[in-house]
Amino acid sequence: MNRFYFIISLLLYQIFSFQDLYGKQTEKDDNIFYIEEAKDYANIIEYMDYYVDPSSQLGIQDISSPEYINKFEPVSDIHVVYEAFDQNIWLRLKIKNLENIHNHSWYFESWGFDINQFTYYFPNPDGSFTANTSGYDFPFYQRNIKHKNFNYLLDIRPGEQKTYYFKVKRSYPLAFNLHLRTNEKFIAHTLNEYYFLGIYYGVLTLILVFNLYLVYKLRDTLYLYFAGLILACIWFSFGRDGLGFQYLWPNHPEFNFLTQGNITQVAVVIATLLFSNRFVQKYNTSSLMFRATIIAIILKFVLFFIQDTLFHIEGRTYIGLTISIMLVPFSIGLRLLLKSKIYSWSYIFAYACLFLVIINSHTIAFALFDDQVINWYFVHPVIFLEVVLFSLSIFNQMKFLQEQYKTVSEEKTLALEEKNRLADELNNKLQQKVKERTEKIENMAKDLASKNVQLQTTNLKLQELNTQVNQINEYLRKNNEQLRTNMEEVTKNLALMKGLDFESFKNVFPDKDSCLQFLSELKWKDKYICRKCGYNKYAEAPNHGRRCKNCNYFESPTVETLFHKLKFPIEKAFYILYLSNRKDVDLTLNELSEILDLRRETCWAFKNKITQAMEKVGHNKDLSGWENLVLVHLE
The missing domain is CATH 2.60.40.2380 (Immunoglobulin-like)
Structure with missing residues (x-):
């Protein structure tokens, strides 16, 4: 019986223990x-x-x-x-x-x-x-x-x-x-998080400092706009991770509203538009791109003002409007790059990263990932990649401009070498003529010396040979006059550079580019001064013109010269000016028209313009070269 009670007790204990255990487990509900x-x-x-x-x-x-x-x-x-x-x-x-x-x-x-x-x-x-x-x-x-x-x-x-x-x-x-x-x-x-954020901000800061150095050294607004873009990205990142509050203004929480998503997004968008405009303009100057950029910036400001003051725009709609605004200048810039045969993939992918940043700035309305942590910190590597891609675009542009400058320099060097060769050839001819005249003068001098010896030896017979002496003196006088005449003729030949027909002249100035290059070097040989603002720094422009670095005013080599508003090829106008300064050539208007393949009235009008220029400056054909008339400007 006792054994029976013991077994019953054990079973009851197991049942209650199981109920206890089951009760504890159900507590987790x-x-x-x-x-x-x-x-x-x-x-x-x-x-x-x-x-x-x-x-x-x-x-x-x-x-x-x-x-x-x-x-x-x-x-x-x-x-x-x-x-x-x-x-x-x-x-x-x-x-x-x-x-x-x-x-x-x-x-x-x-x-x-x-x-x-x-x-x-x-x-x-x-x-x-x-x-x-x-x-x-x-x-x-x-x-x-x-x-x-x-x-x-x-x-x-x-x-x-x-x-x-x-x-x-x-x-x-x-x-x-x-x-x-x-x-x-x-x-x-925490250590890993701050470590990677430190690397992120450290690299952005290094790129920022490098671009500020380029701004100081090169004085180019491209690097200033890029530095502004990096600052806007850092500012945007402060609004995503809160490090600005922790390290920059910990005692001023009122500054935290400046890191709100809409405000930092405006800064990133505007900085990117300004940088993009300057980046494209360095490849291909376009007023359309500039106007589209300004309009996009104004529209973004209006959208931001409406969103925060007048009424609320739903997040997805706000994202769509912002991207649509930016796509217009981006598309124009991309077309200009393709037109210049510039295939900058890094520039395109950087813009794609920017669009991801804009989308990610509204994580409440548009979450890219289910994980909130990844969704929130995804913007940091995207911004990092955007800055790196834009940096690569700048480096590629610097390489392109360097190669372009090298090509232009080589062409300029070849032109200068050809010019120097022609000048040396002319100088050699003149030196040969001077040498011949000098030898003739030396022979005459020797002859005179011999006759002087004869005069000294025959001094005792002076009276008897008086008539002969007078004849000899008359002979010497004529020789001296001829010598003086010959010297004057050599001087004139040096000044007039005789002997070039139109075909020979075309070897010196074969086309419009060589004429514009010669005109540019002659016009600005002393110093460049902007006619609009007086600034003395410039950038090389197409057709050997110059663009002011202060006011962006473009000046052509022909402005305020004899060739201002010229209606026919400038190389033909150069030859007409060259012929007008020569005394040994007197072509009729019909002959000149036939040689240059121009209308007779066109030749007459430009020769008349040259005559007015000569009168204006008192030009002397005998003593002055034709290039002295080039810079004469007739109102």
Whole structure:
């Protein structure tokens, strides 16, 4: 019998033990979060309750009292509620630690660093709560843990169960991303996060400093606009990770509104448009591209003003309008690049990255990824890639301009070498003529010396040979006059450069480009001064013109010269001017018209213009070259 009672007792004990165990397991069905192992716990918001305080007057003693303990509702969405921006939202988290390890410290972390007010209530053993208030509207030093996110020590030991309260006030329906992790995992995650953000900002800063150096050395607005774009990207990033508040203005939370998404997006868009316009204009100057850029900037400002003041534009619509505004100058710039046979893939992909940045700036309306952390930090590598691609575009442009400058320099060198060859050829001919005249003069001098010796030896017979001496003197006088005449003729030949027909002249000035190059070198041989603003720095322009670096005024080589507003080929006008300065050639208008294949009236009109220029400056054909008439300007 005793054995029977023993067996019955054992069975009853097993049944009650099973019921106990089953009862403990069913306790997990309550809205309690259980810590079972040392790992990262994400999406803690799913285990929390919430209560919206319409009056925003309730305190922790009210919320934790039995009156309100059953008014909390389970959280069904990571945004909790999509409204209640002017009301306090209370969050409640019940945690039970089922671990057996006593050396783990647990931390609660909210990755929504831009919450306006976040108050953490830590439960004390006596039933009271210790509060810590911080947030985007409070100085950074009020945080217990000086981290860009909100981090709090839970201090929950194995076997303990505690209830924590959080009071939240926000300005937009952010998605709550809450985590639980041990001290070791919290430190490892924080070090990695700050390490990669440090590399990100460090590289952007190095590129920024390098571009500011290029602005100082090259005085080119392209690098100034690119530096502005990098600053706008850094500013935009501060609005995504909160490091600006932590390190730049920790005691001035009122500055945090400057990192709002719409404001930083405007800065990035405008900086990109200005940089893009200057980048394309260096390949192919276009007033259409400039006007499209200005209009796009104005439209973006209007869109920003309407969004923040008049009425609200839904996020997806705002993204679509912004991208549409930017596509117009981008398309025009891309067409200009293709027209110049410039295939800058890095420039195109950089713009694609910019569009991703614009889309990602509205993560509430358009989430690219389900993971909120990846969705939030995705913009950093995209911005980094955008800056790197734009930098590659600049380097490719520098290489292109360098090769273009090298080609132009080689062509200019060849032209100068040809010019020097022709000048040397003419100088050699003149030197040969001078040498011949000099030898003749020396022979005559020797003859005179011989006759002087004869005169000295026949001095005693002076009276008898007086007639002969007079004849010899007359002979010497004639020789001297002839010698003087010959010397004057040589001087004139040097000045007039006789002997070039139209075919020979075309070897010197074969086409329009060589004439414009000669005219440009002659016009600005002393110094360049802008006629519009007086600035003395310029950039080389097409057709050997010059463009002022201050006011962008373009001046052609023919402006305010004898060839201003010329209606026929300039190389033919050069030859007419050349012939007009020669005394040994007197072609009729019909002959000149036939040689140059021009109308007789055209030849007459330009020769008349040359005559007016000669009268204006008092030109002397005998002493002055034809190039002295080139810079004469007739109103």
